[in-house]
Amino acid sequence: MLKKVIGQKAAELGIDLLGFSGARELDEVKRCLVKRRDEGRQTSLEWQDIELRVNPRLLLPGANTIITAAISYFTANHARTSGMCGTLSRSAWGTDYHRVLGSKLKALAQYISESTGTTTKVFVDTGPPVDRALAIEAGLGWQGKNCAVISPDYGSWIFVGHIYTELELFHDRPLTRECGECELCLKACPTGALGEPYVLDPMRCVSYLTQMKGFVPNEYRHLMGVKVYGCDTCQEVCPVNRDVKPSQISDFYPNQASARPDLLELIQINNRGFKALFGQTAAGWRGRTVLQRNALIALGNLKNPAAVQPIAACLTDVRSVIRGHAAWALGQIGGHISLAALLQAIERETDPVVREELGAAIHGLEGYVSKGGVST
Ligand code: SF4
Ligand code: SF4
Structure with missing residues (x-):
């Protein structure tokens, strides 16, 4: 019942997807993160303390449930393509999603706290939680071979955030759907960052390269094309992303000058x-x-x-x-x-x-x- 009420409130706030998972330690994720760190593939953009990332109770003592929410940012393509223009990832076409999703989750968390007298904590990308793992645990989507979370209705064009809560709520199940035989994203990746299915080498990923500080390694520069921020190639080619529902949030519709900067x-x-x-x-x-x-x-x-x-x-x-x-x-x-x-x-x-x-x-x-x- 409480879950249904929270779901209704989330829908009123314009949240597209909501799922619930147990606040358990993510052992498999921990193994992957430790392996990646030991192989020198942990990027400076990631939260460095792995224990904090995988143990929810270090972030909220007494946490029992993680509520994971997603909003779509898929909008129509922008028209400006001529001249010497760069491209930004769709995720940066409109207003910063940290603000948009953050304000929705704060409102939902406040509603939950006030109506149940329990403590909640909100995370939108900037904190330790491993977004993809939690979204999959909560049944929002399945893990694509491009390592993105793919939801049946919105594809991988989703922003994800979480509310950690002390409430004991019935947990959702992960989806059973998979990519099947498709390997389009692996073939399309310009740098070979997707060397094998479900394994992303972040140090070779254009999305990381466009965000790292300092000198970009020479061998990747000519593979970056005109990408000024982020890379959507492995999402653009994904067949699941073709007929998805558009975003209902006008803030995400592109500002032409910044989405295709001169x-x-x-x-x-x-x-x-x-x-x-x-x-x-x-x-x-x-x-x-x-x-x-x-x-x-x-x-x-x-x-x-x-x-x-x-x-x-x-x-x-x-x-x-x-x-x-x-x-x-x-x-x-x-x-x-x-x-x-x-x-x-x-x-x-x-x-x-x-x-x-x-x-x-x-x-x-x-x-x-x-x-x-x-x-x-
Ligand atoms: S974002 Fe771009 S570089 Fe990174 S894995 Fe996808 S296609 Fe490859
Ligand atoms: S392009 Fe194909 S293999 Fe890659 S994520 Fe999409 S469905 Fe999966």
């Missing part, structure tokens, strides 16, 4: 402009430098000579990561103007890592120029 504007944007463009989105938290670095990689991949002058201006930027990736981008585009800018830059550059980037770009272009292969 790359030249992005590499020149100041802090105020960045905040205005991305401050409300889920991409904003990573900050201007990371997105500008990704924009330089995207411009290098587009190889449009019209971008050379604005990229060359980045060779004098105070941030070494921007100078280094500008050098790489010019090396990809090529031409006499790029080479001249790189030669000038290496004369004044003192940072050894940037000097290495400049040297590699120059080396590549000198060979190309000597073969007469440039036109700009």
Whole structure:
């Protein structure tokens, strides 16, 4: 009865899916996380304390049930595709979901606490809980071979959050559905991050690479295409994601300027402009430098000579990561103007890592120029 009342309240709040699981220690998840850490595949974006991640009672002593909620963020595709534009993952097209889902879960948790006199705790992505494992335990979806949670009605376009509660509630069962013979996501992954079904190497995943700080390993840059934040490739190809119900939340409908950002504007944007463009989105938290670095990689991949002058201006930027990736981008585009800018830059550059980037770009272009292969 109480479960039904909570479900009705959740629906009133605009929550699409709700499931209940026991607040038990997740032994299998712990084994996977420990193995990944020991193999050096734990990313800086993950919560580092594995015990906190898998033991609910360390987060809420007395927790008996975890209520897992999901909302769809699937919206119609945006139209702007011409020019030198980058792409953001669908998850960052609209208003930051941490705010949207967070406010719904806080309202639901408050309702539960007040009506039952029990303690609750809310988590939306930023805390230790392992979202996917809990969503599967609660029967919201099954684990796809791309490691996403796939719900029958909304596909994998869902944001997930949790309420830990002291209440004893009847638990839902995990779904029995599976991917079957399909392997489309494995074949589509640009970096081989999905080397085998159900195993994601986060260090090779473009989604992680676009969010990590510092220099992106050279071998992945040309595989990132024009992705400025996140990667949806393994979700876009998934047949389950084709005919899904759209999101009922208008906040997730795309803001064209930030969902398909103009790359030249992005590499020149100041802090105020960045905040205005991305401050409300889920991409904003990573900050201007990371997105500008990704924009330089995207411009290098587009190889449009019209971008050379604005990229060359980045060779004098105070941030070494921007100078280094500008050098790489010019090396990809090529031409006499790029080479001249790189030669000038290496004369004044003192940072050894940037000097290495400049040297590699120059080396590549000198060979190309000597073969007469440039036109700009
Ligand atoms: S998000 Fe992109 S890079 Fe990561 S596993 Fe999926 S397709 Fe591969
Ligand atoms: S693309 Fe195929 S294998 Fe991959 S998650 Fe979707 S259904 Fe599963």
